[in-house]
Amino acid sequence: MSFVASELDKQAIKAAKALAADAVENAGNGHPGTPISLAPAAYLLYQYVMRSDPADPWWLGRDRFVLSAGHASALQYVQLFLAGYGIELEDLKRFRQSGGLLTGHPEYRHQPGVEVTTGPLGTGIAAAVGMAMEQRRLRGLLDPDAAPGESPFDHHIYVVSGDGCLQEGISYEAMSLAGTQELGNLIYLYDENRISIEDDIEIAFTEDIRARFESQGWHYQEVSWLQDDGSYVENLEALFAAFENAKAETRKPSIIKLRTIIGWPSPNKQNQGGIHGSALGASELEGLKAALGLDPTKMFDIPAEIVAATRENVAKRAQAFRSEWDPRFATWQQSHPQQAALLKRLQDGKLPADVESALPQFEPGSAIATRAASGKVINALAGVLPELWGGSADLAGSNNTAIADESSFAPADRATKAWTNVSEWGRNLHFGVREHAMAGILNGIATSGLTRPYAGTFLVFSDFMRGAVRLSALMKLPVTYVWTHDSIGVGEDGPTHQPVETLTSLRAIPNLAVVRPADGAETAYAWLEIMRRRGPAGLALSRQKLPNPARGADTGLASAKNVARGGYVLKDFGDNPAVILLATGSEVALALQAGEKLAEEGVVARVVSLPCLEWFEEQDAAYRESVLPTSIRARVSIEAGLAMPWYRYLGDAGTAVSVETFGTPASGADNFAHFGFTVENVVAKAKESLVKA
Numbered sequence: 246m247s248f249v250a251s252e253l254d255k256q257a258i259k260a261a262k263a264l265a266a267d268a269v270e271n272a273g274n275g276h277p278g279t280p281i282s283l284a285p286a287a288y289l290l291y292q293y294v295m296r297s298d299p300a301d302p303w304w305l306g307r308d309r310f311v312l313s314a315g316h317a318s319a320l321q322y323v324q325l326f327l328a329g330y331g332i333e334l335e336d337l338k339r340f341r342q343s344g345g346l347l348t349g350h351p352e353y354r355h356q357p358g359v360e361v362t363t364g365p366l367g368t369g370i371a372a373a374v375g376m377a378m379e380q381r382r383l384r385g386l387l388d389p390d391a392a393p394g395e396s397p398f399d400h401h402i403y404v405v406s407g408d409g410c411l412q413e414g415i416s417y418e419a420m421s422l423a424g425t426q427e428l429g430n431l432i433y434l435y436d437e438n439r440i441s442i443e444d445d446i447e448i449a450f451t452e453d454i455r456a457r458f459e460s461q462g463w464h465y466q467e468v469s470w471l472q473d474d475g476s477y478v479e480n481l482e483a484l485f486a487a488f489e490n491a492k493a494e495t496r497k498p499s500i501i502k503l504r505t506i507i508g509w510p511s512p513n514k515q516n517q518g519g520i521h522g523s524a525l526g527a528s529e530l531e532g533l534k535a536a537l538g539l540d541p542t543k544m545f546d547i548p549a550e551i552v553a554a555t556r557e558n559v560a561k562r563a564q565a566f567r568s569e570w571d572p573r574f575a576t577w578q579q580s581h582p583q584q585a586a587l588l589k590r591l592q593d594g595k596l597p598a599d600v601e602s603a604l605p606q607f608e609p610g611s612a613i614a615t616r617a618a619s620g621k622v623i624n625a626l627a628g629v630l631p632e633l634w635g636g637s638a639d640l641a642g643s644n645n646t647a648i649a650d651e652s653s654f655a656p657a658d659r660a661t662k663a664w665t666n667v668s669e670w671g672r673n674l675h676f677g678v679r680e681h682a683m684a685g686i687l688n689g690i691a692t693s694g695l696t697r698p699y700a701g702t703f704l705v706f707s708d709f710m711r712g713a714v715r716l717s718a719l720m721k722l723p724v725t726y727v728w729t730h731d732s733i734g735v736g737e738d739g740p741t742h743q744p745v746e747t748l749t750s751l752r753a754i755p756n757l758a759v760v761r762p763a764d765g766a767e768t769a770y771a772w773l774e775i776m777r778r779r780g781p782a783g784l785a786l787s788r789q790k791l792p793n794p795a796r797g798a799d800t801g802l803a804s805a806k807n808v809a810r811g812g813y814v815l816k817d818f819g820d821n822p823a824v825i826l827l828a829t830g831s832e833v834a835l836a837l838q839a840g841e842k843l844a845e846e847g848v849v850a851r852v853v854s855l856p857c858l859e860w861f862e863e864q865d866a867a868y869r870e871s872v873l874p875t876s877i878r879a880r881v882s883i884e885a886g887l888a889m890p891w892y893r894y895l896g897d898a899g900t901a902v903s904v905e906t907f908g909t910p911a912s913g914a915d916n917f918a919h920f921g922f923t924v925e926n927v928v929a930k931a932k933e934s935l936v937k938a
Contacts, residue, residue, distance in 0.1 A: 246489055247482070247485070247486070248289075248293055248481065248482055248485035248486075249482060250481045250482070253551065253554055254288070254292070254481075256548075256551060257288060257292075257327060257551050257554070257555050258284055258285045258288050258479075259537045259538065259539060260539075260546075260547040260548075260551055261284040261287075261288055261323045261324070261327065262280075262281045262282075262284045262533070262537060263533070263534055263537060263539055263546070263547075264319075264323045264326070264337060264545065264547060265277060265280035265281055265284060265319040265320060265323050266280075266281055266511075266525055266530055266533055267337070267530070267544050267545050268319050268322070268323070268337045268338070268340040268341075268347075269319060269340070269341075269524050269525070270524045270525060270526075270527075270530050270544075271338060271340065271544065271545075272340050272341035272342060272524070273524060274341060274523070274524060275316075275319060275340070275341055275349065275522075275524065276316040276317055276318075276319070276521060276522050277319065277508070277520060277523075277524065277525055278317075278438075278440070278507040278508040278511075278514075278515075278520035278521045278522075279314060279316075279317035279320060279407055279436060279438070279507060279521075280317050280318075280319040280320035280323065281507075281508050281509070281511065281520075281533070282436075282438065282505045282506060282507050282508055282509045282515075283317070283320055283405070283436050283505060284320065284323070285479045285481055285484075286405075286434060286436070286484060286503060287320050287321065287323075287324045287405070288324060288327070289481055289484060289485060289488075290310065290324075290403060290405075290434075290488075291310075291324040291325075291327070291328045291559065292327075292328070292555060292558055292559060292562075293485065293562075294403075294485070294488045295307075295308040295310060295401075295403060296308045296400065296401075296562075296566045297310075297328070297358075297559065297562075297563060297566075298563040298566065298567060299325075299328050299329040299330045299331070299357075299358070299556075299559060299560070299563065300329075300560070300563065302330060302357045302358050304567075305397070305398075305574070306397055306398075306400060306566065306567075306570040306574070307400060308400050308401045308402070308403060309360050309373070309376050309400065309401075309402045309403065310358075310360060310403050310404075310405075311360055311361055311363065311369045311370075311372055311373040311376070311402065311403070311404040311405070311689075312351055312363055312369060312404075312405050312406075313363055313366070313367065313368070313369025313370045313372075313373070313404055313405060313406035313410045313416075314363075314366070314369070314405060314406045314407045314409065314410060314436070315350035315351055315362075315363030315364035315365075315366075315369060316349070316350060316364065316522070317407070318347070318348070318349060318350050318351050319340060319347075320405075321351060321358075321359070322336075322337065322340065322347050322356070323337070325356070325357065325358045326552075327551075327552065327555040327556065327559075328358075328555065328556065328559040329555075329556035329559055329560060330357045330358040331357045332346065332347070332356070332357065332358075334545055334547070337545065338545060349364075350362070350363060350364035351363050351364075353692065353720045354720070360372075360376070360692055361376075361688065361689060361692050361720070362716055362719055362720050365712050365716065366406075366409045366410045366412075366413045366416075367406075367409075367410045367411075367412075367413030367414070367415040367416040367419075367685075368415060368685050368688070368712060368713055368716060369404060369406065369410070370404055370406060370410055370415070370416045370419050370420065370433070370685075371415050371416070371418070371419035371681075371682045371684075371685025371686050371688070371689065371713065372685055372686070372688050372689030372692070373402050373403075373404035373431060373433070373689060374419045374420070374422065374423045374428065374431065374682070374685075374686050374689060375685065375686035375687060375688060375689020375690040375691075375692075375698075376402045376689040376690070376692065376693075377402045377423065377428040377430050377431040377498070377689075378426065378428065378654070378674075378686065378689075378690060379689070379690040379693060379695070379696055379698075380398065380399075380400060380402065380430055381428070381430065381654075381669060381670050382634060382654065382670050382672075382690075382696065383398050383693075383695060383696065384396055384398045384399065384670060385668070385669070385670020385671075386584070386587075386631060386632075386670065386696075387581070387584045387587070387588060388577060388581065388584065389670065391577075393495060395573075396577075397570055397573050397574040397577050399430075400430065401430050401431075401432055401492060402430060402431050402432070403432050403433075403434065404431070404432070404433050404434070405433075405434045405436065406433070406434075406435060406436065407435075407436045407437075407438060407441075408436075408437060408438065408439060408440075408441060408446050408450060409441055411435065411450075411452075411454070412446075412449070412450050414681065415681045415682050415685055415712070415713070418679035418681060418682030418683075419679070419682040419685060419686060420433075420458070420461055420463070420498075421461050421677075421679070422676065422677060422679060422682060422686070423461075423463075423498045424458075424461035424462030424463050424497070424498060425461075425462060425655070425659070425677075426654075426655060426656065427462065427496050427497055427498075427656045427669075428497075428498045429494055429495035429496050429497055429498065429499075430495075431498040431499070432488065432491045432492070432498070432499045432501070433463075433498065433499065433500045433501070434500075434501050434503060435454070435500055435501065435502045435503065436503055436505055437454070437502050437503065437504050437505065438504075438505045438506060438507035438516075440507045440516060440517065440518055440520075440521060441518065441521060442518055442521050442522050443518055444517065444518030445518075454500075454502055455467075455502075458500050462497060462498075463497055463498050463499065463500050464490075464491065464494040464497040464498065464499040464500070465499075465500055465502070466487045466490060466491065466499070466500070466501045466502070467501075467502045467503075467504070468480065468483050468484050468487050468501060468502070468503050468504070469503075469504035470503070470504060470505055470506070471504050471505070471506060477506055477509055477510075484501070484503065487501045488501070507520055507521065508520035510533065510536040510537065511525060511529055511532065511533045511536070512529070512532040512533065512535075512536055513529055513532065514529050587631065588695075591632055591694075591695045591696070592694075592695065594694060594779060596630070596776055596777060597629050597630070599629065600626070600629055600630065600773065600776070601773060603625050603626060603628060603629045604622065604625060604626075604769040604770070604772075604773060605618075605621045605622060605625045605765075605769060607621075607764070607765030607766055607769075607793045608793065609793065609794060609795030609796075610792075610793070610794070610795065611765075611793050612790040612791060612792055612793060613764075613765050613790055613791065613793055614786070614787050614788060614789055614790050614791065615762050615763075615764065615765070615767075615768045615784075615786040615787045615791060615830070615831075616643070616644060616645050616727075616729040616730075616786040616787060616788060617645055617790075618762075618764070618765035618768040618769065618786075618793075619645055619727060619729075619768050619772065619784060619786050620644075620645025620646065620647075621645075621765075622768060622769050622772045623635075623645070623646065623648060623699070623772070624648055624649055625769075626772060626776070627648045627651070627672070630697065630776070632695065632696040632697045633648075633696075633697045633699070633776075634648070634654070634672045634673070634674065634696060634697075634698060634699075635673075635674055635687075635698050635699035635700050635701070635725070635727075636654075636673050636674030636675050636676055636700060636701070637674075637676065637683075637700060637701035637702060637727070638676045638677065638678055638679060638680045638683050638700070638701070638702040638706070639675075639676070639677055639678045640701060640702055640703065640729075641673070641675075641701075643703070643729060643730070643788075644701030644702065644703075644727050644729050645701075645727075645729070646673075646699065646700070646701040646727055647673050648672050648673055650666075651666075651671065651672040651673055652666045652667055652668035652671035652672060652673065653666060653667045653668070653671045653672075653673045653674075653675060654668070654669070654670065654671040654672065654673060654674050654675070655667050655668075655669070655671065655675065656669055657669065674698075674700070676700065680702050680706050680707075680709035680710045681709050681710055681712065681713055682713075683700045683702070683710065683713075684700065684710035684712075684713030684714050684717065684724075684726070685712075685713040685716075686700075687699075687700050687713070687717065687722075687724045688713055688716055688717050688720065688722055688724065690724075691717070691722040691723050691724045692720070692722065694723065694779075697723055697725070697776065698724055698725070699724070699725035699726070699727055700724075700725075700726060700727065701726070701727035701728070701729060702727075702728065702729075703728065703729060703730040703735075703742060703744075704728035704729065704730055704731045704732075704744045704747050704748075704785055704786075705730070705735075705741070705742055705743065705744040705747055707726065707728050707744075707747060707751060707783070708747070708750075710726070711750075714726065714751075714754065714757065714781070714783070715754055717757075717781040718754050718755060718756040718757040718781050719755075719756070721756055721780050721781065722780075722781055723779040723780060723781070724781050724782075725772075725775055725781075725782050725783075725784065726781075726782070726783035726784065727783075727784050727786065728783050728784060728785050728786065729786045729787075729788060730742065730744075730786075730787075730788045731744060731748075731761065731785040731786055731787055731788070731830060731831075732744065732787070732830070732831060732885035732886065732904075733745070733885050733904060733908040733909075733913065733916040733917065733920060734787060734788055734789045734831060734885065734913035734916065734917065735788055735908075735913065736788075736789075736911065736912045736913035736914075736915075736916060737910065737911070737912060739908070739909075739910035740907040740908040740909060740910065743907070743908030743916070744886070745886055745887065745904050745905075745906070745907055745908060746886070746887050747886070748761065748785060748884070748886045748887070748890070749886060749887040749889045749890055751783060752858060752859070752890050756780065756781060757781050757782070757783065757859070758775070758778070758780065758781070758782040758783070758857055758859045758860060759782075759783050759785060759857065759858070759859065760774075760775070760782055760783065760784050760785065760808075760856050760857040760860075761784075761785040761786075761829040761830040761856055761857075761884075762784070762786070762808065762830065762856050763791065763828075763829065763830055763831070763833035763834065763854050763856065764791050764792065764793045764794065764805075764833070764834075765793045766793065766796060766805035767805045767808050767854070767856055768784075768786070769805070770805045770806055770807075770808040770809065771784060771808050771856060771857070772784075773809075774808060774809045774860070777809075785830060787830060787831050788913070789831065789913050791830075791831050791834060792834045794834075794837075801816050802815055802816050803815050803816070807854075808856050808857070809860070810860060810861065810864055810868065811855065811856065811857040811858065811859065811860025811861030811862070811863065811864065812853060812854065812855035812856070812857070812858070812860075812861035812864075812869075812872055812873075813853070813854060813872060814851060814852075814853055814871075814872055815833065815836075815837070815852045815853060815854040816837065816840065816851070816852045817849070817850075817851050817852075818840045818841065818843065818844040818849050818850050818851070818852075819844060819849035820849070821849060822849045822850055822851035822877060823848055823849050823850070823877065823879060823935060824843070824848060824849075824850050824851070824877065824879040824880065824881065824931045824934060824935055824938075825850070825851045825852075825853055825873060825877050825879070825880045825881070826839060826840055826850055826851070826852045826853065826880075826881050826883060826927065826931065827853045827855055827873075827880060827881070827882045827883065827891065827894060828852070828853070828854065828855070828882070828883040828884060829854070829855055829856055829884050830856070830884070830885075831885065832883040832884055832885060832902075832922065833852070833854050835883060835922055835923075835924065835927060836852045836883050836927065837852055838924045839883075839924050839927035839928050839931065840852045842924050842928050843928055843931060846928070848931065848932075848935070850931065851877070853872055853873065858890060873894060877938075878896055878897075878898040878899070878934075878937075878938035879898055879899070879931065879934040879935040879937070879938040880894065880895050880896065880898065880899035880900075880934060881899065881900055881901070881902060881927060881930045881931050881934055882894065882895055882899065882900075882901045882902065882903070883901075883902045883922070883927060884901075884902075884903060885903075885904055885917070885920070885922060886903065886904055887903060887904065887905060888901035888903035888905065891903075897937070898934055898937035898938040899934055899937075900930050900933055900934050900937075901930075902921055902922060902926060902927055902930055903920075904920050
């Protein structure tokens with residue numbers, strides 16, 4: 246299949262360059278360079294390469310487009326305008342302005358046609374890898390027997406970036422895994438213009454790109470618009486051929502390195518750092534339009550016939566795609582009724598009615614680490630939630646993330662002596678030691694909303710993931726982080742592995758639920774609530790075994806179902822409590838022991854388990870008052886981390902048992918004693934608070 250650009254295509258590309266420059270100029274700020282010089286490539290993708298349907302932006306059969314270089318958002322917005330995604334000229338005129346639709350970086354579920362929020366460089370590449378992985382997983386889950394290219398669930402993921410994304414470590418992590426996974430549905434267009442904000446990247450980035458990607462298992466192609474004689478030719482025919490070659494390569498992810506001149510044909514600022522992130526200025530903008538053969542005095546000027554033609558072209562292609570895909574999908578529904586019912590449930594965002602009955606039961610009086618309890622919950626839920634899948638950053642045995650008797654997600658020849666059951670659409674993910682990419686990949690998986698991914702590592706290493714975790718929270722994606730080894734209880738590994746400030750810093754991220762369950766029962770109901778809520782959540786789980794007490798009316802301990810409310814009265818040690826002991830995780834058992842000791846000394850305590858402060862804060866004021874009555878001013882918070890999150894509950898009479906320094910290289914038990922996590926200290930703190938109250 247070949248392509249020859251028509252005169253209308255050439256005029257539309259010129260208009261796209263000018264529109265992008267006008268949008269940035271009108272805003273007074275932004276990034277015009279790449280949207281100008283890469284406009285031909287983006288036009289080619291939207292008009293002639295990708296499968297899309299602007300009338301149905303979330304059409305299941307569409308190809309996905311990710312602009313990892315999110316600062317170049319005008320590039321995508323102009324193409325969405327030309328393709329008919331509901332973005333109009335007035336929206337471009339309000340680019341990067343308060344109340345406008347078109348924000349400085351593409352935002353998920355905000356602009357039509359935007360698949361994922363991008364901006365932090367490299368994160369879009371990781372998300373695209375996740376999308377490619379999920380496409381393969383869904384194919385295996387819903388239509389495993391179809392011939393390659395014949396399933397309604399087959400599609401490609403296109404990702405575009407510049408030089409900056411390749412300099413970020415997350416891109417290396419994600420692309421390395423993509424090569425290992427042989428993601429033949431992933432096509433990456435690398436805009437090599439060799440200019441960043443600090444100008445020529447030779448000062449900081451000199452890699453052999455071909456060697457890098459071929460060593461990672463990628464299919465590699467080059468197209469250069471910069472000719473050997475110094476001339477510049479935007480050869481769309483060569484680029485189209487490269488895209489066709491990439492689509493034909495089904496066993497490797499593909500990279501097309503496209504050599505461009507940033508800002509071309511801007512007369513004075515092309516190929517300079519200044520055009521990367523600043524408006525052109527009136528004189529240079531006029532010069533650009535003159536170089537394009539456009540009227541330099543006009544802003545946002547594009548002939549109506551060009552807009553009509555480009556929208557008609559995309560609409561006709563969409564009609565052709567749908568006329569082939571819709572019957573294929575209908576046939577699949579008829580021949581795969583069970584899978585069709587599953588897809589309908591996933592699209593509706595519902596859980597099976599009996600999901601709660603699948604939760605494991607933990608023997609009262611036994612002891613179990615919450616990381617181990619989590620593993621049992623994952624395996625129990627896996628039986629009723631085929632959409633649940635995940636893994637860890639090389640810590641499956643420690644994080645307890647593996648689903649027993651399920652295959653690993655990898656090409657069949659990747660089997661090892663430890664992981665013998667391998668399938669290209671398996672369920673157990675192996676991310677390797679790539680925490681940041683792992684979180685970014687989870688984001689890409691979760692953007693469809695069809696599967697429920699999770700991933701694990703030690704809680705202290707969540708710092709390596711933070712940029713991508715923040716994006717999952719920003720997008721409110723249904724991802725679950727399994728963070729184990731959650732406190733100074735880690736012990737002998739020492740302060741490098743003992744999280745102290747980590748819970749506090751994670752709780753500072755809006756929209757992220759941080760859940761620290763106290764025992765096996767709370768762990769089970771925490772997982773259930775996370776599945777029900779469909780938002781980003783992180784489980785902070787213990788390495789050490791914790792008591793699993795009996796619950797119910799005859800025991801005095803409230804049901805763990807109350808985890809759904811974030812916090813609840815676990816036990817009152819009598820009528821009219823005088824002091825409240827607030828705790829999470831492993832410290833809840835300590836609070837119960839201290840409550841008993843206080844009762845022996847004639848002080849009535851209330852023990853409140855607060856596994857998730859975010860969920861608790863969502864409850865109405867009456868419920869929160871019933872758990873933490875303002876009349877009870879004596880309070881002690883007990884958590885093996887910073888006290889900072891607890892001051893909102895402690896008031897002027899409360900006090901905290903906390904860890905305000907880094908940990909020590911001692912056993913977990915010695916650490917807890919060293920930092921005052923003892924019955925004697927909690928009782929003493931309660932008495933101090935009673936005096937203040």
